[in-house]
Amino acid sequence: MKKVTIRDVAKEAGVSVTLVSFVMNAKMGKDGRLDCPVNPNTARRVLEVAKRLGYRRNNAAASLRSGRSHTIAVIVSDISNSFFSDICRHIENTAYNMGTTVIFASSDENPDKLSNLIDTVIGYNVEGMIIAPCLGSEAALKKAVDYNIPTVLIDRDMPGEDFGRVLVDNVDAGFIATKYLIHQGFGKIEMVSYKSGVTSLTDRERGYEKAMEEAGLQDYINIHKIEYEAVAAKKMVRETFKDASKRGTEAFILPTKKIALYGFNALNVLGLNLPKDFSFVCFDESDIYDLNKPVVPHVIQPLQEIAEKSVELLNDMVEGETKNKNISLKAKLVVGGRLGSEPIAATF
Amino acid sequence: MKKVTIRDVAKEAGVSVTLVSFVMNAKMGKDGRLDCPVNPNTARRVLEVAKRLGYRRNNAAASLRSGRSHTIAVIVSDISNSFFSDICRHIENTAYNMGTTVIFASSDENPDKLSNLIDTVIGYNVEGMIIAPCLGSEAALKKAVDYNIPTVLIDRDMPGEDFGRVLVDNVDAGFIATKYLIHQGFGKIEMVSYKSGVTSLTDRERGYEKAMEEAGLQDYINIHKIEYEAVAAKKMVRETFKDASKRGTEAFILPTKKIALYGFNALNVLGLNLPKDFSFVCFDESDIYDLNKPVVPHVIQPLQEIAEKSVELLNDMVEGETKNKNISLKAKLVVGGRLGSEPIAATF
DNA sequence: TTGAAAGCGATACCAC
DNA sequence: GTGGTATCGCTTTCAA
Secondary structure, three states: OOOOOHHHHHHHHHOHHHHHHHHHHOEOOOOOOOOOOOOOOHHHHHHHHHHHHHOOOHHHHHHHOOOOOOEEEEEOOOOOOHHHHHHHHHHHHHHHHHHOOOEEOOOOHHHHHHHHHHHHHHHOOOOEEEEOOOOOOOHHHHHHHHOOOOOEEEEEOOOOOOEEEEOOOOHHHHHHHHOOOOOOOOOEEEEEOOOOOOHHHHHHHHEEEEEHHHHOHHHHHHHHEEEEOOOHHHHHHOOOOOOOHHHHOEEEEEEEEHHHHHHHHHHHHHOHHHHHHHHHEEEEOOOOHHHHHOOOOOEOOOOOHHHHHHHHHHHHHHOOOOOOEEEOOOOOOOOOOOOOOOOOEOOO | OOOOOOHHHHHOOOOOOOHHHHHHHEEEEOOOOOOOOOOOOHHHHHHHHHHOOOOOHHHHHHHHHHHHEEEEEEEOOOOOHHHHHHHHHHHHHHHHHHHOOEEEOOOOOOHHHHHHHHHHHHHHHOEEEEEOOOOOHHHHHHHHHHHOOOOOEEEEOOOOOOOOOEEOOOOHHHHHHHHHHHHHHOEEEEEEEEOOHHHHHHHHHHHHHHHHHOOOOOHHHOEEEEEOOOOHHHHHHHHHHHHHHHOOOOOOEEEEEHHHHHHHHHHHOOOOOHHHEEEEEOOOHHHHHOOOOOOOOEEEOOOOHHHHHHHHHHHHHHHHOOOOEEEEEOOOEEEEEEOOOOOEEEEO
């Protein structure tokens, strides 16, 4: 099947290319009619011919002439990370419904690669970008500003007036996690966190501290900082739990999925059990949380909302209707989820 | 910063646009020199000016003129499924290194959506597609053939002479899983599978049967078919385990991650323990496998290889160098993996 | 080695 | 409502 162009359709339908262009770009009005300055009968004929011939618009040509690509780029650190792949999934969906195509890429947490990727997608005339910045990517992101490409930041923040932002309130996330445990009657609540202070983690720490102080439990505040490297991390968590067991610690906040995994591993190794020896509040989602009985309470980020809001915000920025460029979303505590069903979010 | 075109570079460098085009498209030879019919000094000057002006090729224009897009589409059923997101990650990586851009999309296992997506990406002049077909997508895929767009099938098969294929040998996967258990000294090995026969699952079943027969254990062959729906499935697995416990079953093959989850759930509910009451061989990857001690043996598909082979095959097809269009990959049994380290594949 | 000029297929502008 | 045509930025002959 050889390519059929707008000219072929025009010739076959006995009209000008202009008319065909009008018809092909017309959107459906509410009444089911095309809203374009074309005679409905003509329009119908053109549509019929286009379909019969199998016409498909050449986006390269359209983009070249119109300067619009209806394409956005999404760059995360690792699309195989379930946090990001979930977000990407929803971004793709939302964008698809708006007639926007999405190009995805992973930066590998590498500012140089991010910089290259930005160059690449700029070459594709993307109209906007949604980026989860990595450490040291300030220079790369400056290009977005230089080229005047609307950009929305997700997951991590970065200075810059021009960026849109869709971020989760991590102070609140740490706060509700802690408050839940306090409500359960626990007082000796501790936390395990990483030494290297990513803002999302330090924010969760602050939320923990805030909740403890509000409850008059400031004397029990105890944040155990572990290495990022897996082997060392596992060992440190194990030691922490061993001591905590003697100390009479009642509960732990494990603010990332990986830290939670170390926690469960330590439990296993030390022969401890979850409701008996400690209580946990974990973060993100893992099969392990669902397998325990009762289900391990965990704080999840509103991934779909992050995705939808970022696409919408980016779209507004592209169309020049900039309202509020900084969107803050709340994390949710899941206490009654069960395998194969919707998680139930608790509010209190 | 306004757009700088090839003309601006040409004017600034005092050469023709042709030369600039040559230089910008030249690839580096082994000797570090550009292999194009341009005076090295001129080339250097052009390069310098292009960089200084911040020139970036307009891909829409290049694509329009040359008829090439250097873009492929990848359509899987759900990019947030870790199996696919891992593959996509590697596809993206491989393609990126070849200078190819990738557009990802999810079909939702919906043939109509798949059909729309194919239309959309055809409009983007993609040069090839990598597709995980869903049930009933024959008609949609026929368009790829009609439009003469090279297409590689992954994960699931579908009839069609023109398609390339990168599939995993699932009979072998079921076979090695079973054989491992037999080597461990077990005889009463059973399997849990879904009623609805996707080929990947029925193949694994056949592998199980084959291994059992070869070992003279045909009398113990027992495949429990469960519903796909989660609540019913969980219940059926629980019942199966309860009976099996009485019957003296020694081991189970759980041929998908989800079925494995149901298995662990049943274990929990019934108060059974893994090395004591049963042995498992599971499939795919899950945090749960790693948490158990010893680590639950599991069969994994070579995701990176699937990704790399499919990109390479597609590239060959696009370039017209079609060699072997049907690639079969072996799954691997992981018996000694531990959290945070490379899984160790056992061969025997 | 270099350059002039012809399009690629659509949209935008203007005239009717 | 409709149609003619210049043009987007680049690659690609072809000729010098």
